[in-house]
Amino acid sequence: MRRTPLGASPGYLNIADDALMPRIFVYFFSSTFFEEKQVSNFHELQLYMKKYESQNLQCWIDIRGLGDRELLESLGSYLSIHRLEMEDVVNAYQRPKIEEYDNHLFLISRMIFRRDEELHNEQLAFFLAADFLVTFQEHYEDVLDPVRERLRKGKGQIRTAGLSYVSYAIMDVIVDNYFPILEQIGDRLDVLEDELLSNPDVFTMQKIQMIKKELIILRRSIWPERDKINSLIRLPTEMISADSKIFYRDIYDHSIQLLDLIESYKEVTASMMDIYLSSVSNKMNQIMKVLTIISTIFIPLTFIVGVYGMNFSRTDPNTGKVLVHNMPELYSAYGYPAVLGGMLFIVILLTYYFYRRGWITKKF
């Protein structure tokens, strides 16, 4: 979490040493025109923008990488962006929000996507004005390629419906990207549910907790996203055309669906933890039952055989005659079978007792 150093003037841009150098893409377009160019610095950008200045084209400046303070500051003052906004762009851990300024709207969205089993949580900052749209993001990778592609091909109304529609298209693709993540979580929950019923172990539980953590992360992004879209719809601004509000309402519906899914999945994980914990204590019960049955059967038997292993009543040392008939059962012909039979009877009795208590079942 990179932050402005404590005590710095507000608006100070704290660029990390390992921040990526910006790649600047500019798209000029109208219903019939489309040009895309990558420029390498602020000067080049200014020249390029002057070229199309008075031609009534729409312009999206798409900046990826935040490693150049000079560029950000120049661009900020060129487009009259407040320095606190620019600070939020650089400190890329903001919650989704909307702020209204005199000549533009400032919006934050969070793109979440999975690469190599990891969730990436990337900030996208928008500046939406009457004649330009600027977006900033920290890394080169994002989820916006479908929007760029539609712009290039001019499919649908994306080149004709104004910049607020382009913004909609961007936010829509961002919000729609949450769905496959949640679907994958849903699939993992299904797998874990089977695992829970067949053979739960401590890793099952760790996987459930992992999913719970991802759900917390997702909710932290979507909850304010929903609020943002809602504010945006109610905003009395001419920046957002009335026509595109019906589209924003669609994103709003999607974000509510996402929250709904997340809440359901959280309830499912809670219920799975319940199942896990009770299956753990159930296993313990099984183990204890085995131990108790074995011990309860054999400990008394071992006692009995111990009794007849005692050395009472030896023979007379001089004559070899039995002097003391202490344990006459030892000398009886039926002593041994009687003891064996007695022990068998005890085993049967205890087995029946355990069966009646339900400790021995067919399944066991």
Place this chain on the structure above:
Amino acid sequence: MRRTPLGASPGYLNIADDALMPRIFVYFFSSTFFEEKQVSNFHELQLYMKKYESQNLQCWIDIRGLGDRELLESLGSYLSIHRLEMEDVVNAYQRPKIEEYDNHLFLISRMIFRRDEELHNEQLAFFLAADFLVTFQEHYEDVLDPVRERLRKGKGQIRTAGLSYVSYAIMDVIVDNYFPILEQIGDRLDVLEDELLSNPDVFTMQKIQMIKKELIILRRSIWPERDKINSLIRLPTEMISADSKIFYRDIYDHSIQLLDLIESYKEVTASMMDIYLSSVSNKMNQIMKVLTIISTIFIPLTFIVGVYGMNFSRTDPNTGKVLVHNMPELYSAYGYPAVLGGMLFIVILLTYYFYRRGWITKKF
């Protein structure tokens, strides 16, 4: 969960390969007239509708199956339905909602019904305009047959009170269908409660969790349903006649009753999980008590008989005389009975001790 592919233009209809071919039913009716016809394609539908065009009849187009993109698109433009609405019809996982358009209301309801022990969760989309009502559903099976039957028979005011009353009748039967599901859940909870008190096992717990999951699914549908009906009542629209609002208020009451029941059942399942868990640890206590009583009684006894099984103090190998009188008790006439008596005394003592601690009860 079928969704529009990422990056597609909004309003693109993503028809699944296994979607059912639509069956189109049209009902024209007035207080004195009723005609029902199944048409096979859009052209036929258009012709049929032209036939009754200016006869002041009311018309319900009842479409089951969403597998024909052309039909949906043609119908959408014919009835001036927004392409985002049509997208919601096709992506049949929407939450219940209401949207107001210039010439019609767009409503989503969710029909939940049980077939073969499974809960089916089917979306019904309504387009309610002044002169037509169109409903779309994904599968052929639904819960609307009682409404169709009342239309055919003309019972009550269903043919005379306008299309907003027909919509009411449909939503009413949908919401009323939740009741038998909850009643069945209530019955299962009663059975499980008995099972919990008599002989709880791990399956009892799984059944409780299954019910909890169904309650989550039901609440996810009824909660927004209630909000939808509430918005509908407060909507300042002439689409809903003032007379029928009193009926919608009745559905609203029912949906609150359903939520109330669901919340109560959720509390009951939570309380049942508490009972289950404490009965599991109670069982464990019982098992441990048996083990401890048996071990505590027999382990010391086994030690004692072990003592008298020791080979101390043999006879003189030459003369056979006892040279070392190490264990004189072995040669005493009272040794054996004394040891047996001592062990009996220990058993009585320990039994009394366990009885006093409450480990041995009459029930045991």
Place this chain on the structure above:
Amino acid sequence: MRRTPLGASPGYLNIADDALMPRIFVYFFSSTFFEEKQVSNFHELQLYMKKYESQNLQCWIDIRGLGDRELLESLGSYLSIHRLEMEDVVNAYQRPKIEEYDNHLFLISRMIFRRDEELHNEQLAFFLAADFLVTFQEHYEDVLDPVRERLRKGKGQIRTAGLSYVSYAIMDVIVDNYFPILEQIGDRLDVLEDELLSNPDVFTMQKIQMIKKELIILRRSIWPERDKINSLIRLPTEMISADSKIFYRDIYDHSIQLLDLIESYKEVTASMMDIYLSSVSNKMNQIMKVLTIISTIFIPLTFIVGVYGMNFSRTDPNTGKVLVHNMPELYSAYGYPAVLGGMLFIVILLTYYFYRRGWITKKF
């Protein structure tokens, strides 16, 4: 839960086969007049009402038992009661609510009272108009006798303050009837608390859960009751006189007190479950300690006596002389006392060890 059959026209009255035949009581009264009469059918009722029609008396029709569809329908149309209201009267599982109609208020209350250890949950439906009050209930038994008695005796202002005051008196006695139920629950909780500290068993826990279930039932009735009274106070209607609103505010206070009590009791039951569960695991600890102490002391001792029971080093078979002096301790005069002493030392050592770990306490 009796409900209108699915698909029936709204307002259809679904009378159960075992519904009780109505007993109809009519009370006419003014400050100076009181007459009470039981009539047996609608015709008789109509005649009786005509008798006092223009005499400026107030009238309460008190109907107990809902088993006669004809009576309900006739009365409904005679008093211009909406058929959906009548449906709510018959489907006697409604939540407390208030509905305003042109010429009357429709109210539902729930009477809860304990008979033979069971909670009875009985619906009372009110129709309060300018010149009549009609109440419907499902069974003959109720909690309204004190109100009827006050009407007969003319105590207080009950005969003079109008029908909205009579309604107040009825609702007041209904709400006040919740107090003894909660007091009894409070007493049972006190008893259970003592049981928990002295000798908790699985029945204690079941009783706690039983109380929790009753609290859920009570809250389900009082929560909407409170909302109902609150709406009633804020209702801009001349049906409720301004004077009686101060009385309704009193019921409102009582219902808040009841909810408050219920919430406190729920927190108490949760805390009792905590105590129960930890006392169960505490007992388990006690049991395990006994087992461990006994086993840890006697298992090593049994091993030692086993060692000296081994048959090593026999005498020479020919001469009887000891050939192999493998276990010389067996032949020493001090062998036996040394082993006994050694075992005593082990017992003392282990006892001290357990004492130091706090497993053996004075209490034990």
Place this chain on the structure above:
Amino acid sequence: MRRTPLGASPGYLNIADDALMPRIFVYFFSSTFFEEKQVSNFHELQLYMKKYESQNLQCWIDIRGLGDRELLESLGSYLSIHRLEMEDVVNAYQRPKIEEYDNHLFLISRMIFRRDEELHNEQLAFFLAADFLVTFQEHYEDVLDPVRERLRKGKGQIRTAGLSYVSYAIMDVIVDNYFPILEQIGDRLDVLEDELLSNPDVFTMQKIQMIKKELIILRRSIWPERDKINSLIRLPTEMISADSKIFYRDIYDHSIQLLDLIESYKEVTASMMDIYLSSVSNKMNQIMKVLTIISTIFIPLTFIVGVYGMNFSRTDPNTGKVLVHNMPELYSAYGYPAVLGGMLFIVILLTYYFYRRGWITKKF
């Protein structure tokens, strides 16, 4: 919980048999004047009040004990107090609340103070009018002595700032009295926390639950107290001078601080229960480890010595020669040391195994 009997007319005063006889104190005061008098009945009170009637003095009637119905009724009608208010005075289990009447405000506060380790929960009812303040309480003991003292001494502005300031002073001292109770609870929690870490037992848990119960009681009083003060501040009444509202805002702050503290303490008790429960299961783990280590080491050894205690291969009964060399190890010179060595090896092996699994630690 004393309540008006079911079915009694509203406003009936249900005096308990053991209610204390009222002690009536009257304070007349102005900035320069103070007189305090105890009167014994209503008549005396009336006379005394007449004496100062037109002298523009302020009057506080301070009534302790509610055992005299006649006094309460006379006073109620003398000061035009509504009979429902008087009922609330007598049924002294009301929640803190405020009610506005034409000529006075009716307020309920709850004084909570600790005497002899018990929490006393005493109701104080206020009637605040332009020219008098009447307070009722059930018992003689209360927390208001500091206010009476300040009145007597005329310290600060208490005699000059009006009766709404006197009311403030009373409520302020009531709310401030909650602080020492919570501080004491905080101290007890600190002590319990140390106990939990050093030597938790079942009494620690009971003490935590006791504190939790006291916190529930306190919150039940302070939560509505806060609401009451808030309503009072927003009340558009001339009964409360604008100047004193700044003081009421101070009580409001205090009540929020109290709620804040209570919530924190509740979270602390929850966290302590967590620690308790996991330390119980930790102890169980320790016990089980000891048992398992001892058993696992000695049970196999006992088996081995048992093997060599078997009576196989006797000598020839006639010649004394060994006929069957079944167990030759018994006759070998190295048999006994080899077995002892083998057993030592097993002990070392198992000890190492337990050490590797972390069951035997230095601490153990």
Place this chain on the structure above:
Amino acid sequence: MRRTPLGASPGYLNIADDALMPRIFVYFFSSTFFEEKQVSNFHELQLYMKKYESQNLQCWIDIRGLGDRELLESLGSYLSIHRLEMEDVVNAYQRPKIEEYDNHLFLISRMIFRRDEELHNEQLAFFLAADFLVTFQEHYEDVLDPVRERLRKGKGQIRTAGLSYVSYAIMDVIVDNYFPILEQIGDRLDVLEDELLSNPDVFTMQKIQMIKKELIILRRSIWPERDKINSLIRLPTEMISADSKIFYRDIYDHSIQLLDLIESYKEVTASMMDIYLSSVSNKMNQIMKVLTIISTIFIPLTFIVGVYGMNFSRTDPNTGKVLVHNMPELYSAYGYPAVLGGMLFIVILLTYYFYRRGWITKKF
């Protein structure tokens, strides 16, 4: 928690005996001017302030230490600060809040910072008027040095944007100081998470609970801080310039981010407790399995060897002949190997059984 004694007049300043003597710093500044002076008492302060009285400079009086009642009272009346405000300054345990007075705003913030592993929770009271800003704090140490430094150096707009901007700078540095505390908590949680998965013990759990307690403390400060900033933004006052409101909105965003983090961390600690508890019961399962496997294998074997240790069937004492062939297996040449083989078979059988139940795994 120092409080005004019970029953003292409101506004009484209760100075603790160990309160620090105030250090008074005064800063006069404008865009071009800066002077900083430490004065030692109220008289000196008054003189110094008179010096710059009419020079249109801005003034911040920065008082550290509250041990001098006279100074506080003199200053209070000199700057017309209400005595209840001064009481809040001295009773330094207030929640963050804002109060509006005629000529100034009164604000409370809480500075939380970590020194020597301890969280310090220090109150800062602000009085913000048109021409002066006074801050009070209890101890000498604080987090405001960066603001003082910026004032001295005149960096940014801090000397030119008015006192409401200076207040902003102070609150901003206070709120930003929460971030490193939470980051450190986040780091500790990461470490604990690894500990949980590798080798959890009772100290892990205590550390988790410690963090939970710190989170409770932090939330208690930030929650009202957020409300305060929000009220401040909405306050219709000229004390806060419109320009600086955009900056306050920035603090508001930060406080929401902080709350968001705290909530997430609380959910993480809850989930870690779940992992801890289930890993404890998992360990118990492991221990029980070892015990059960050992016991189940060796207890039956010990029984068998006990059987053949019994002393049945001795020789004739006179002739030395075997009279009773009770246990013929003892004299058979194959008796001993058969018993050994039988026991081996039992071991293999039980091992296979445990393997099939999953109790013996490769990992074990």
